[in-house]
Amino acid sequence: MAGTEAVSAAVNRRRFLLASGATAAAGVAGTSAGAFLPRQRQQPAVEPAARTVAQRPPRSAPRAAPYALTTLETTARLGGSAHTGTYRRMVSGPGWPLVVRKELATPGAGRQDRRTPLACFVQFTDLHLADVQNPLRTEFLRSRGASSWRAQEALTVAGAVALVEQVNALGGGPNTRLRPAFVMTTGDNVDNNSAIELEWFLTVMSGGRITPNTGDPRAYEGAQNSGLPLYWHPGDPHLRDLDKRRGLPLIPGFLEAATRPITSPGLRIPWYSTVGNHDDLPGGCLSPALNDFAVGSRKLLSVSAADAAAYAKALGSGDDPKSEVLKAILTRNAASARTVTADERRRLCTPHDYLAAHLDPAHAGAGPVGHGYTQDNLDGERMYYSFKVAENVLGISIDTTYRSGHYEGSLGGDQLRWLERTLAAHSSRSYDADGRLVRNTGADDAHILVFSHHHSPSMTRRPDAARTDEPRHDGAEVIALLGRFPNVVAWINGHSHVNRITPHAHVTPARSFWEVNTASHVDYPHHARLIELTDNGDGTVSLFTTLVESAAPHHTARDFDDLSAVGLASLYREVAYNAPGLAESMKGGVQEGWAGGAGDRNAELVVAGGPATA
Template sequence: MSSFSRRAFLGGAGAATTGAALSLAGATFASAAEIDRALARTATRAVRIGGTTLEQVATPSGAAGYQRLLSGPGWPLVVRGELAGPQTGRDDRRTGLASFVQFTDMHLCDTESPMRFEYLARWNGAAHRPQETLTVRGASALVERVNAIATGPYTGLPFSLVMATGDNTDNHEQLELDWYLTVMSGGRITPNSGDPNRYEGVQNSGSAAYWNPELGYQDSYKAKGFPQIPGFLGAAGRSFDAPGLKTPWYTTVGNHDDSIEGTLPDLGLLNSIYTGDRKIEGCNDADAAKLAAQLQHDPAGAVLQLGRLLTDADAVREITPDARRKPFTTKEFAQAHLNPAHTGAGPYGHGFSSDAVASGNLYYAFRISDSVLGISLDTTNAAGFADGSIGSAQLSWLEKQLQAHSGHWYDTSGNAVRNGRGGDLIVLFSHHTSTTMGNLLPDPRHLFEKRHDGNELVALLQRYPNVVAWVNGHSHENRITAHGHAVPERAFWEINTASHIDFPQHARIIELADNGDGTISLFTTLIESSAPYATDFQDTSDAGLASLYRELSFNDLYATPAAKLGTALDHNTELVLAKPGR
C-alpha cells in the first residue's frame, strides 16, 4: 500500500485491506490509487508522500572529495502566505482543481557531436558534464517515477498532463529531438551517434581534462575520487526500451532547442560541422578563453574562431560523420511533434498544430482542467545568447488570451474592466524566467518587431487577476517568487524548477485547490527519478546507470549543487493566493 502522512482522519474513518478491495469510512475501493484519492478528499492533510521528496531525498554521505549519495529524510511542506493569509480549516474544505507535472531542462545530449564545446568547461561548467552520456536514461527514469506516482499528493487528482518547459535537447540536433520524443512517448532508443559500435567523444580521448571512465590513468576527475568503470561507455550507448509517459504531455521550447549550444544563432552556416567528421577535443588555454568570451559577447567572432580551431590537427579528432546530427529548424521542431509515431499518451501534436508548422509560432493555449487554462509561451530569441524575451505579436496574442479567459482585468490606467463571462484560473509556462528575459536584440525571424523583457511581462500578468502562476526553467535552480505583494488581487506566483541534467535533477508536481474561503492554494512537490539512491560502480544495468547519473551530477567538478538546490521556501510548498473575483 502507498505511503501516507496524516495529521488527522475524519472521525470514524479508517483504512483496511480485505481481499482485493480497500475500505475507507464505509466506502469500498478497488485499488490503492482510489483510496489515495479518497483520503486526499476527505482527510485533514491526508497526503500520499510515496515517491516524492516529502518521503525521502538524495543526500550526500561524505564531507569532501567524491561523495556517495544515499536516501535522506524527506522535506516538509512549507506554507507561504506572503500573498494571502492561510485560513484555518482550509484542509477540510479544500477542493482539487488540477494536478500536473513540470519537467524542465532535460538537455538530452549527443556527447559525440562535433558541435560541442567540452574544452570550455573551466570557463563555463555547462560546456561539459561527466554525467551527460547518461541524460537519456536519466530522463527515462524520471518518466518511470511520474508513471508510478500518477496522482497529486494533496488533491489526489490524477495528473492531467506533463509539461516540459524547454531545453529538452542540448544542441537542437534532430537526433536529440528524436530521443526526447521517444523518452516522452515510449519506444526503443539507442543513445549513441556516429559509429554504432564504439564511443567517439571526449570521455575516451585520453585527455586528463575529462573523466575517462574506462581508462586506468589519473585524469583530473579521478584525482578527485571519480571511479574507473570498465564497460561504462558501451553500456551508456546501449539500446533500451523507454516506457514513455502514461499521461498526456506538452512541450515548451527553450534556447537550447533553438540555437547552437543555447548560445550561438543558427543561420545554417555550421551544419557541415554538425554532420561532419572532425571534433575539437581540446585547445590551449588562450584559445579556449578567447572562444568562451566570444560566445558571451561576439557570436560572429566565435564562429570564425571555431573555423580556425578545426584546422588545428592537435585539437581535432576524426570521428564517424552522422547526418542525424543536422540541427532542426523551428518549423521542423513543431512538425516532429506531429509525427504519429510520437503521439504516445497524447495529445496529437503535444500543443503544436499544423498552423505552428506553417508559421513557426511555437506558442499556444490549452486546457489543464475544466477550470484551469494553460498558456505556453516561446521566450527564445534566435539572435543568440542564452537569455530570452518576447515579441510584440506574441505579447498581443497573450493579452487576447488573458482577456478571453478572465472575468475582469485592469487597464493600463488601473481601471477595472469586466467581460461578464466569468473566467478560468490561468497558468503560464515558459522556458525563461522573469529575470532572464533581457535579451532585446532583434530576432532574425521577426527583424522589425519590438522585443519585450521580463518586467513588461510581469506588469501585464499583474493586470489579470485570473493569472495564478508562471511556471518556468532555464536557471537550473529551484526558486519560487511572489509577485504583487502590495495588491493581493494582482498577485501571482512564479515557480522556477531545477534542471534534470544538473543536480538536484528535480521535476515538480503542481496542484491547484480551492480552499472554500476566498483563497486558493498551489502545492508544489519536488520529485526525483525512480533510480536507486545508492550506486554500485559494477552495475551498468539501466537502473544502475540512471542511479550513477544522479551521483555524477552531484560530484561534477564545475557544478555548484548548493546554489541550484534552493531553500525550503523553494521546495515542497503550499502557495496561498486570493481567489480572483468572478
C-alpha cells in the same frame, strides 16, 4: 569552497552552462549572477503545514488513489564519507517539509477541510538530452575550469527514462489525491538542437527503443576516450585524468553501456511541450549556420588558452549572433581536431523541423498529437499555444527563445499581443496598463497557469538578429502584463537550473501571482515538480509544488558494476551530485544555491482567487 564563494561558483557555472551546453569557465570577465538569478532573499518561515490529504482527505476529493512517493518522504543525499578523494556515495535522507508561503495571501484556518481539488500535473524542465559525440559541442572550455564540463552527460537518456518511470508510478498527489493528468516540459528538452536528440526526446516521452550513440555504431568517439587528461575516462585504468584525481571511479565498460540501446516505456499520461533555447539553437546560444560543423567529421576537444578565452568572452557578451568567433576557432584548429564518423542525424533542427516532429503521429504516445502544437503552429512556425489544464483551468505555453545565437529570452510584439488577447478571453475582469479596471463582458473566468522556458530575470530586450524589425519584450513586461489579470495564479518555468519561487505582488492582492522556477534534470538536484491546484473555498487558491526524483535507486552499486539501465540512472544522479565544487559546498546533503531554500522546494503557495473574489 563554502559560503559566498560556493554560491558565486554555482552561478558562474550555471551562466555558461546556459550559454554553451558546457558548464562555466571560471574567471570570465563580465560574469554576473544578476543576469540569471533573482537576488537572494530571506527564506520564509516554515509554518507547520495543515494536515495533508494523506491524514484527512478533503470532503470534495475523489476516491483516494495511492499516495505519491515524493521528496516529502525521502530525498537522495550525499553520504558522509568519500569513496576516494572528494567523491561521495549517495544515501537516502529524510524528506523535506511542506512550507506554507503566505506573502501574497493569508492562509485560512481549516482550508484543508474545505478544499476543492482543481488540477494535478508534473513539470519536467531542462532534461538536456545530449549527444555527447556531436562535433559542435565545446567541451574544450574545461581548460578554463573543472566545472565547465559535465562528467555525467553521457547518461542523460538513462536518467530521463527513469524519470518517466517514476511519473508512471505516481499515484495521487499528496494534497489533492488527484492523479497527474499530464506532464509539461518547460524547455531545453535536448542539448545541441540536433535531429537525433529530438528523436531521443520524443521517444523517451512517448515510448520506444533508443540507441544513445551517433557516428560509428561500433564505438564511442568523444571526450571520454580521447586520451586527454582534461576529461574523465571511466574505462581507462592507466590515465590519471583530472576527474580520477578528484575521486571519480574507474568503471570498465561504462562507455559501452552508456551507448547501448535502452527502451522507454513512455509516459502513460498525455504530455505537452514548451520550447527552450537549446531546442531552438545549437548549444542553446549558437548560430543555426553552423550545421556543416555539426554533421562533419572533426571534433575539437582541446584549444589554446587564447582561443578558449576568446570564445568565453563571446559567450559572456552575447554579441556574436552569427558565431563568427567559434567558427574561426573550429576552422583554425581543424587539423588538430579528433577525426570522428560524420553523421547526418546530427543536423540542426529548424523551428519547422521541431514542430513537425512533435506532430508526427509516430510520437503521439499518450497524446495529444502535437503535444500542444497544431498544424496552425506549423504553418506559421509559432511555438506558443493555450490548452485546457482542467475544468476552469487554462494553460498558456509561450515561446521565450531568440532565433539567432543567444541564450537569453524575450517575447516579440506579436506574441505579447497574442498573450494579452488570450488572457483577456478567459478573464471576467482585468486592468489596463494604467491600473484602470476593465470589464470583459461574456468572458469565461478561469484560473490561468503560464508556462515558459526562461524565467523572468533571464528575459531581456536584446534585439533578435533573426527578427531585427521586431522589438523584444523582457521579463518585467511579462510580469506587468500577467499582473493585470487577477485570475493568473502562476508563471512556471526553468532555464536557471535553480529552484526558486518568487512572489509577484501588484497593487492589490487579487493582482498577485507566483513565479515557480524549477531546477534542471541534468544537474544537481535532478528533480521534477508535481504541481497541484486547489480552491480553498475562502477566496484563495493554493498551488502545491512538490519535488519528485526519478525512479533510480539512491544507492549505486558498491563496486560500480551495475551497468544496467537502472544502474546507469543511479550513477547519473551520483556523478551529478559530485560535480566539481558542489559536493564540498553541501551542508546536510543540500546545496541551497541550486536546490533552493526550503520555501523553494515543497511549498504551498497561497494566492487570492476563487469564488470569494470573483
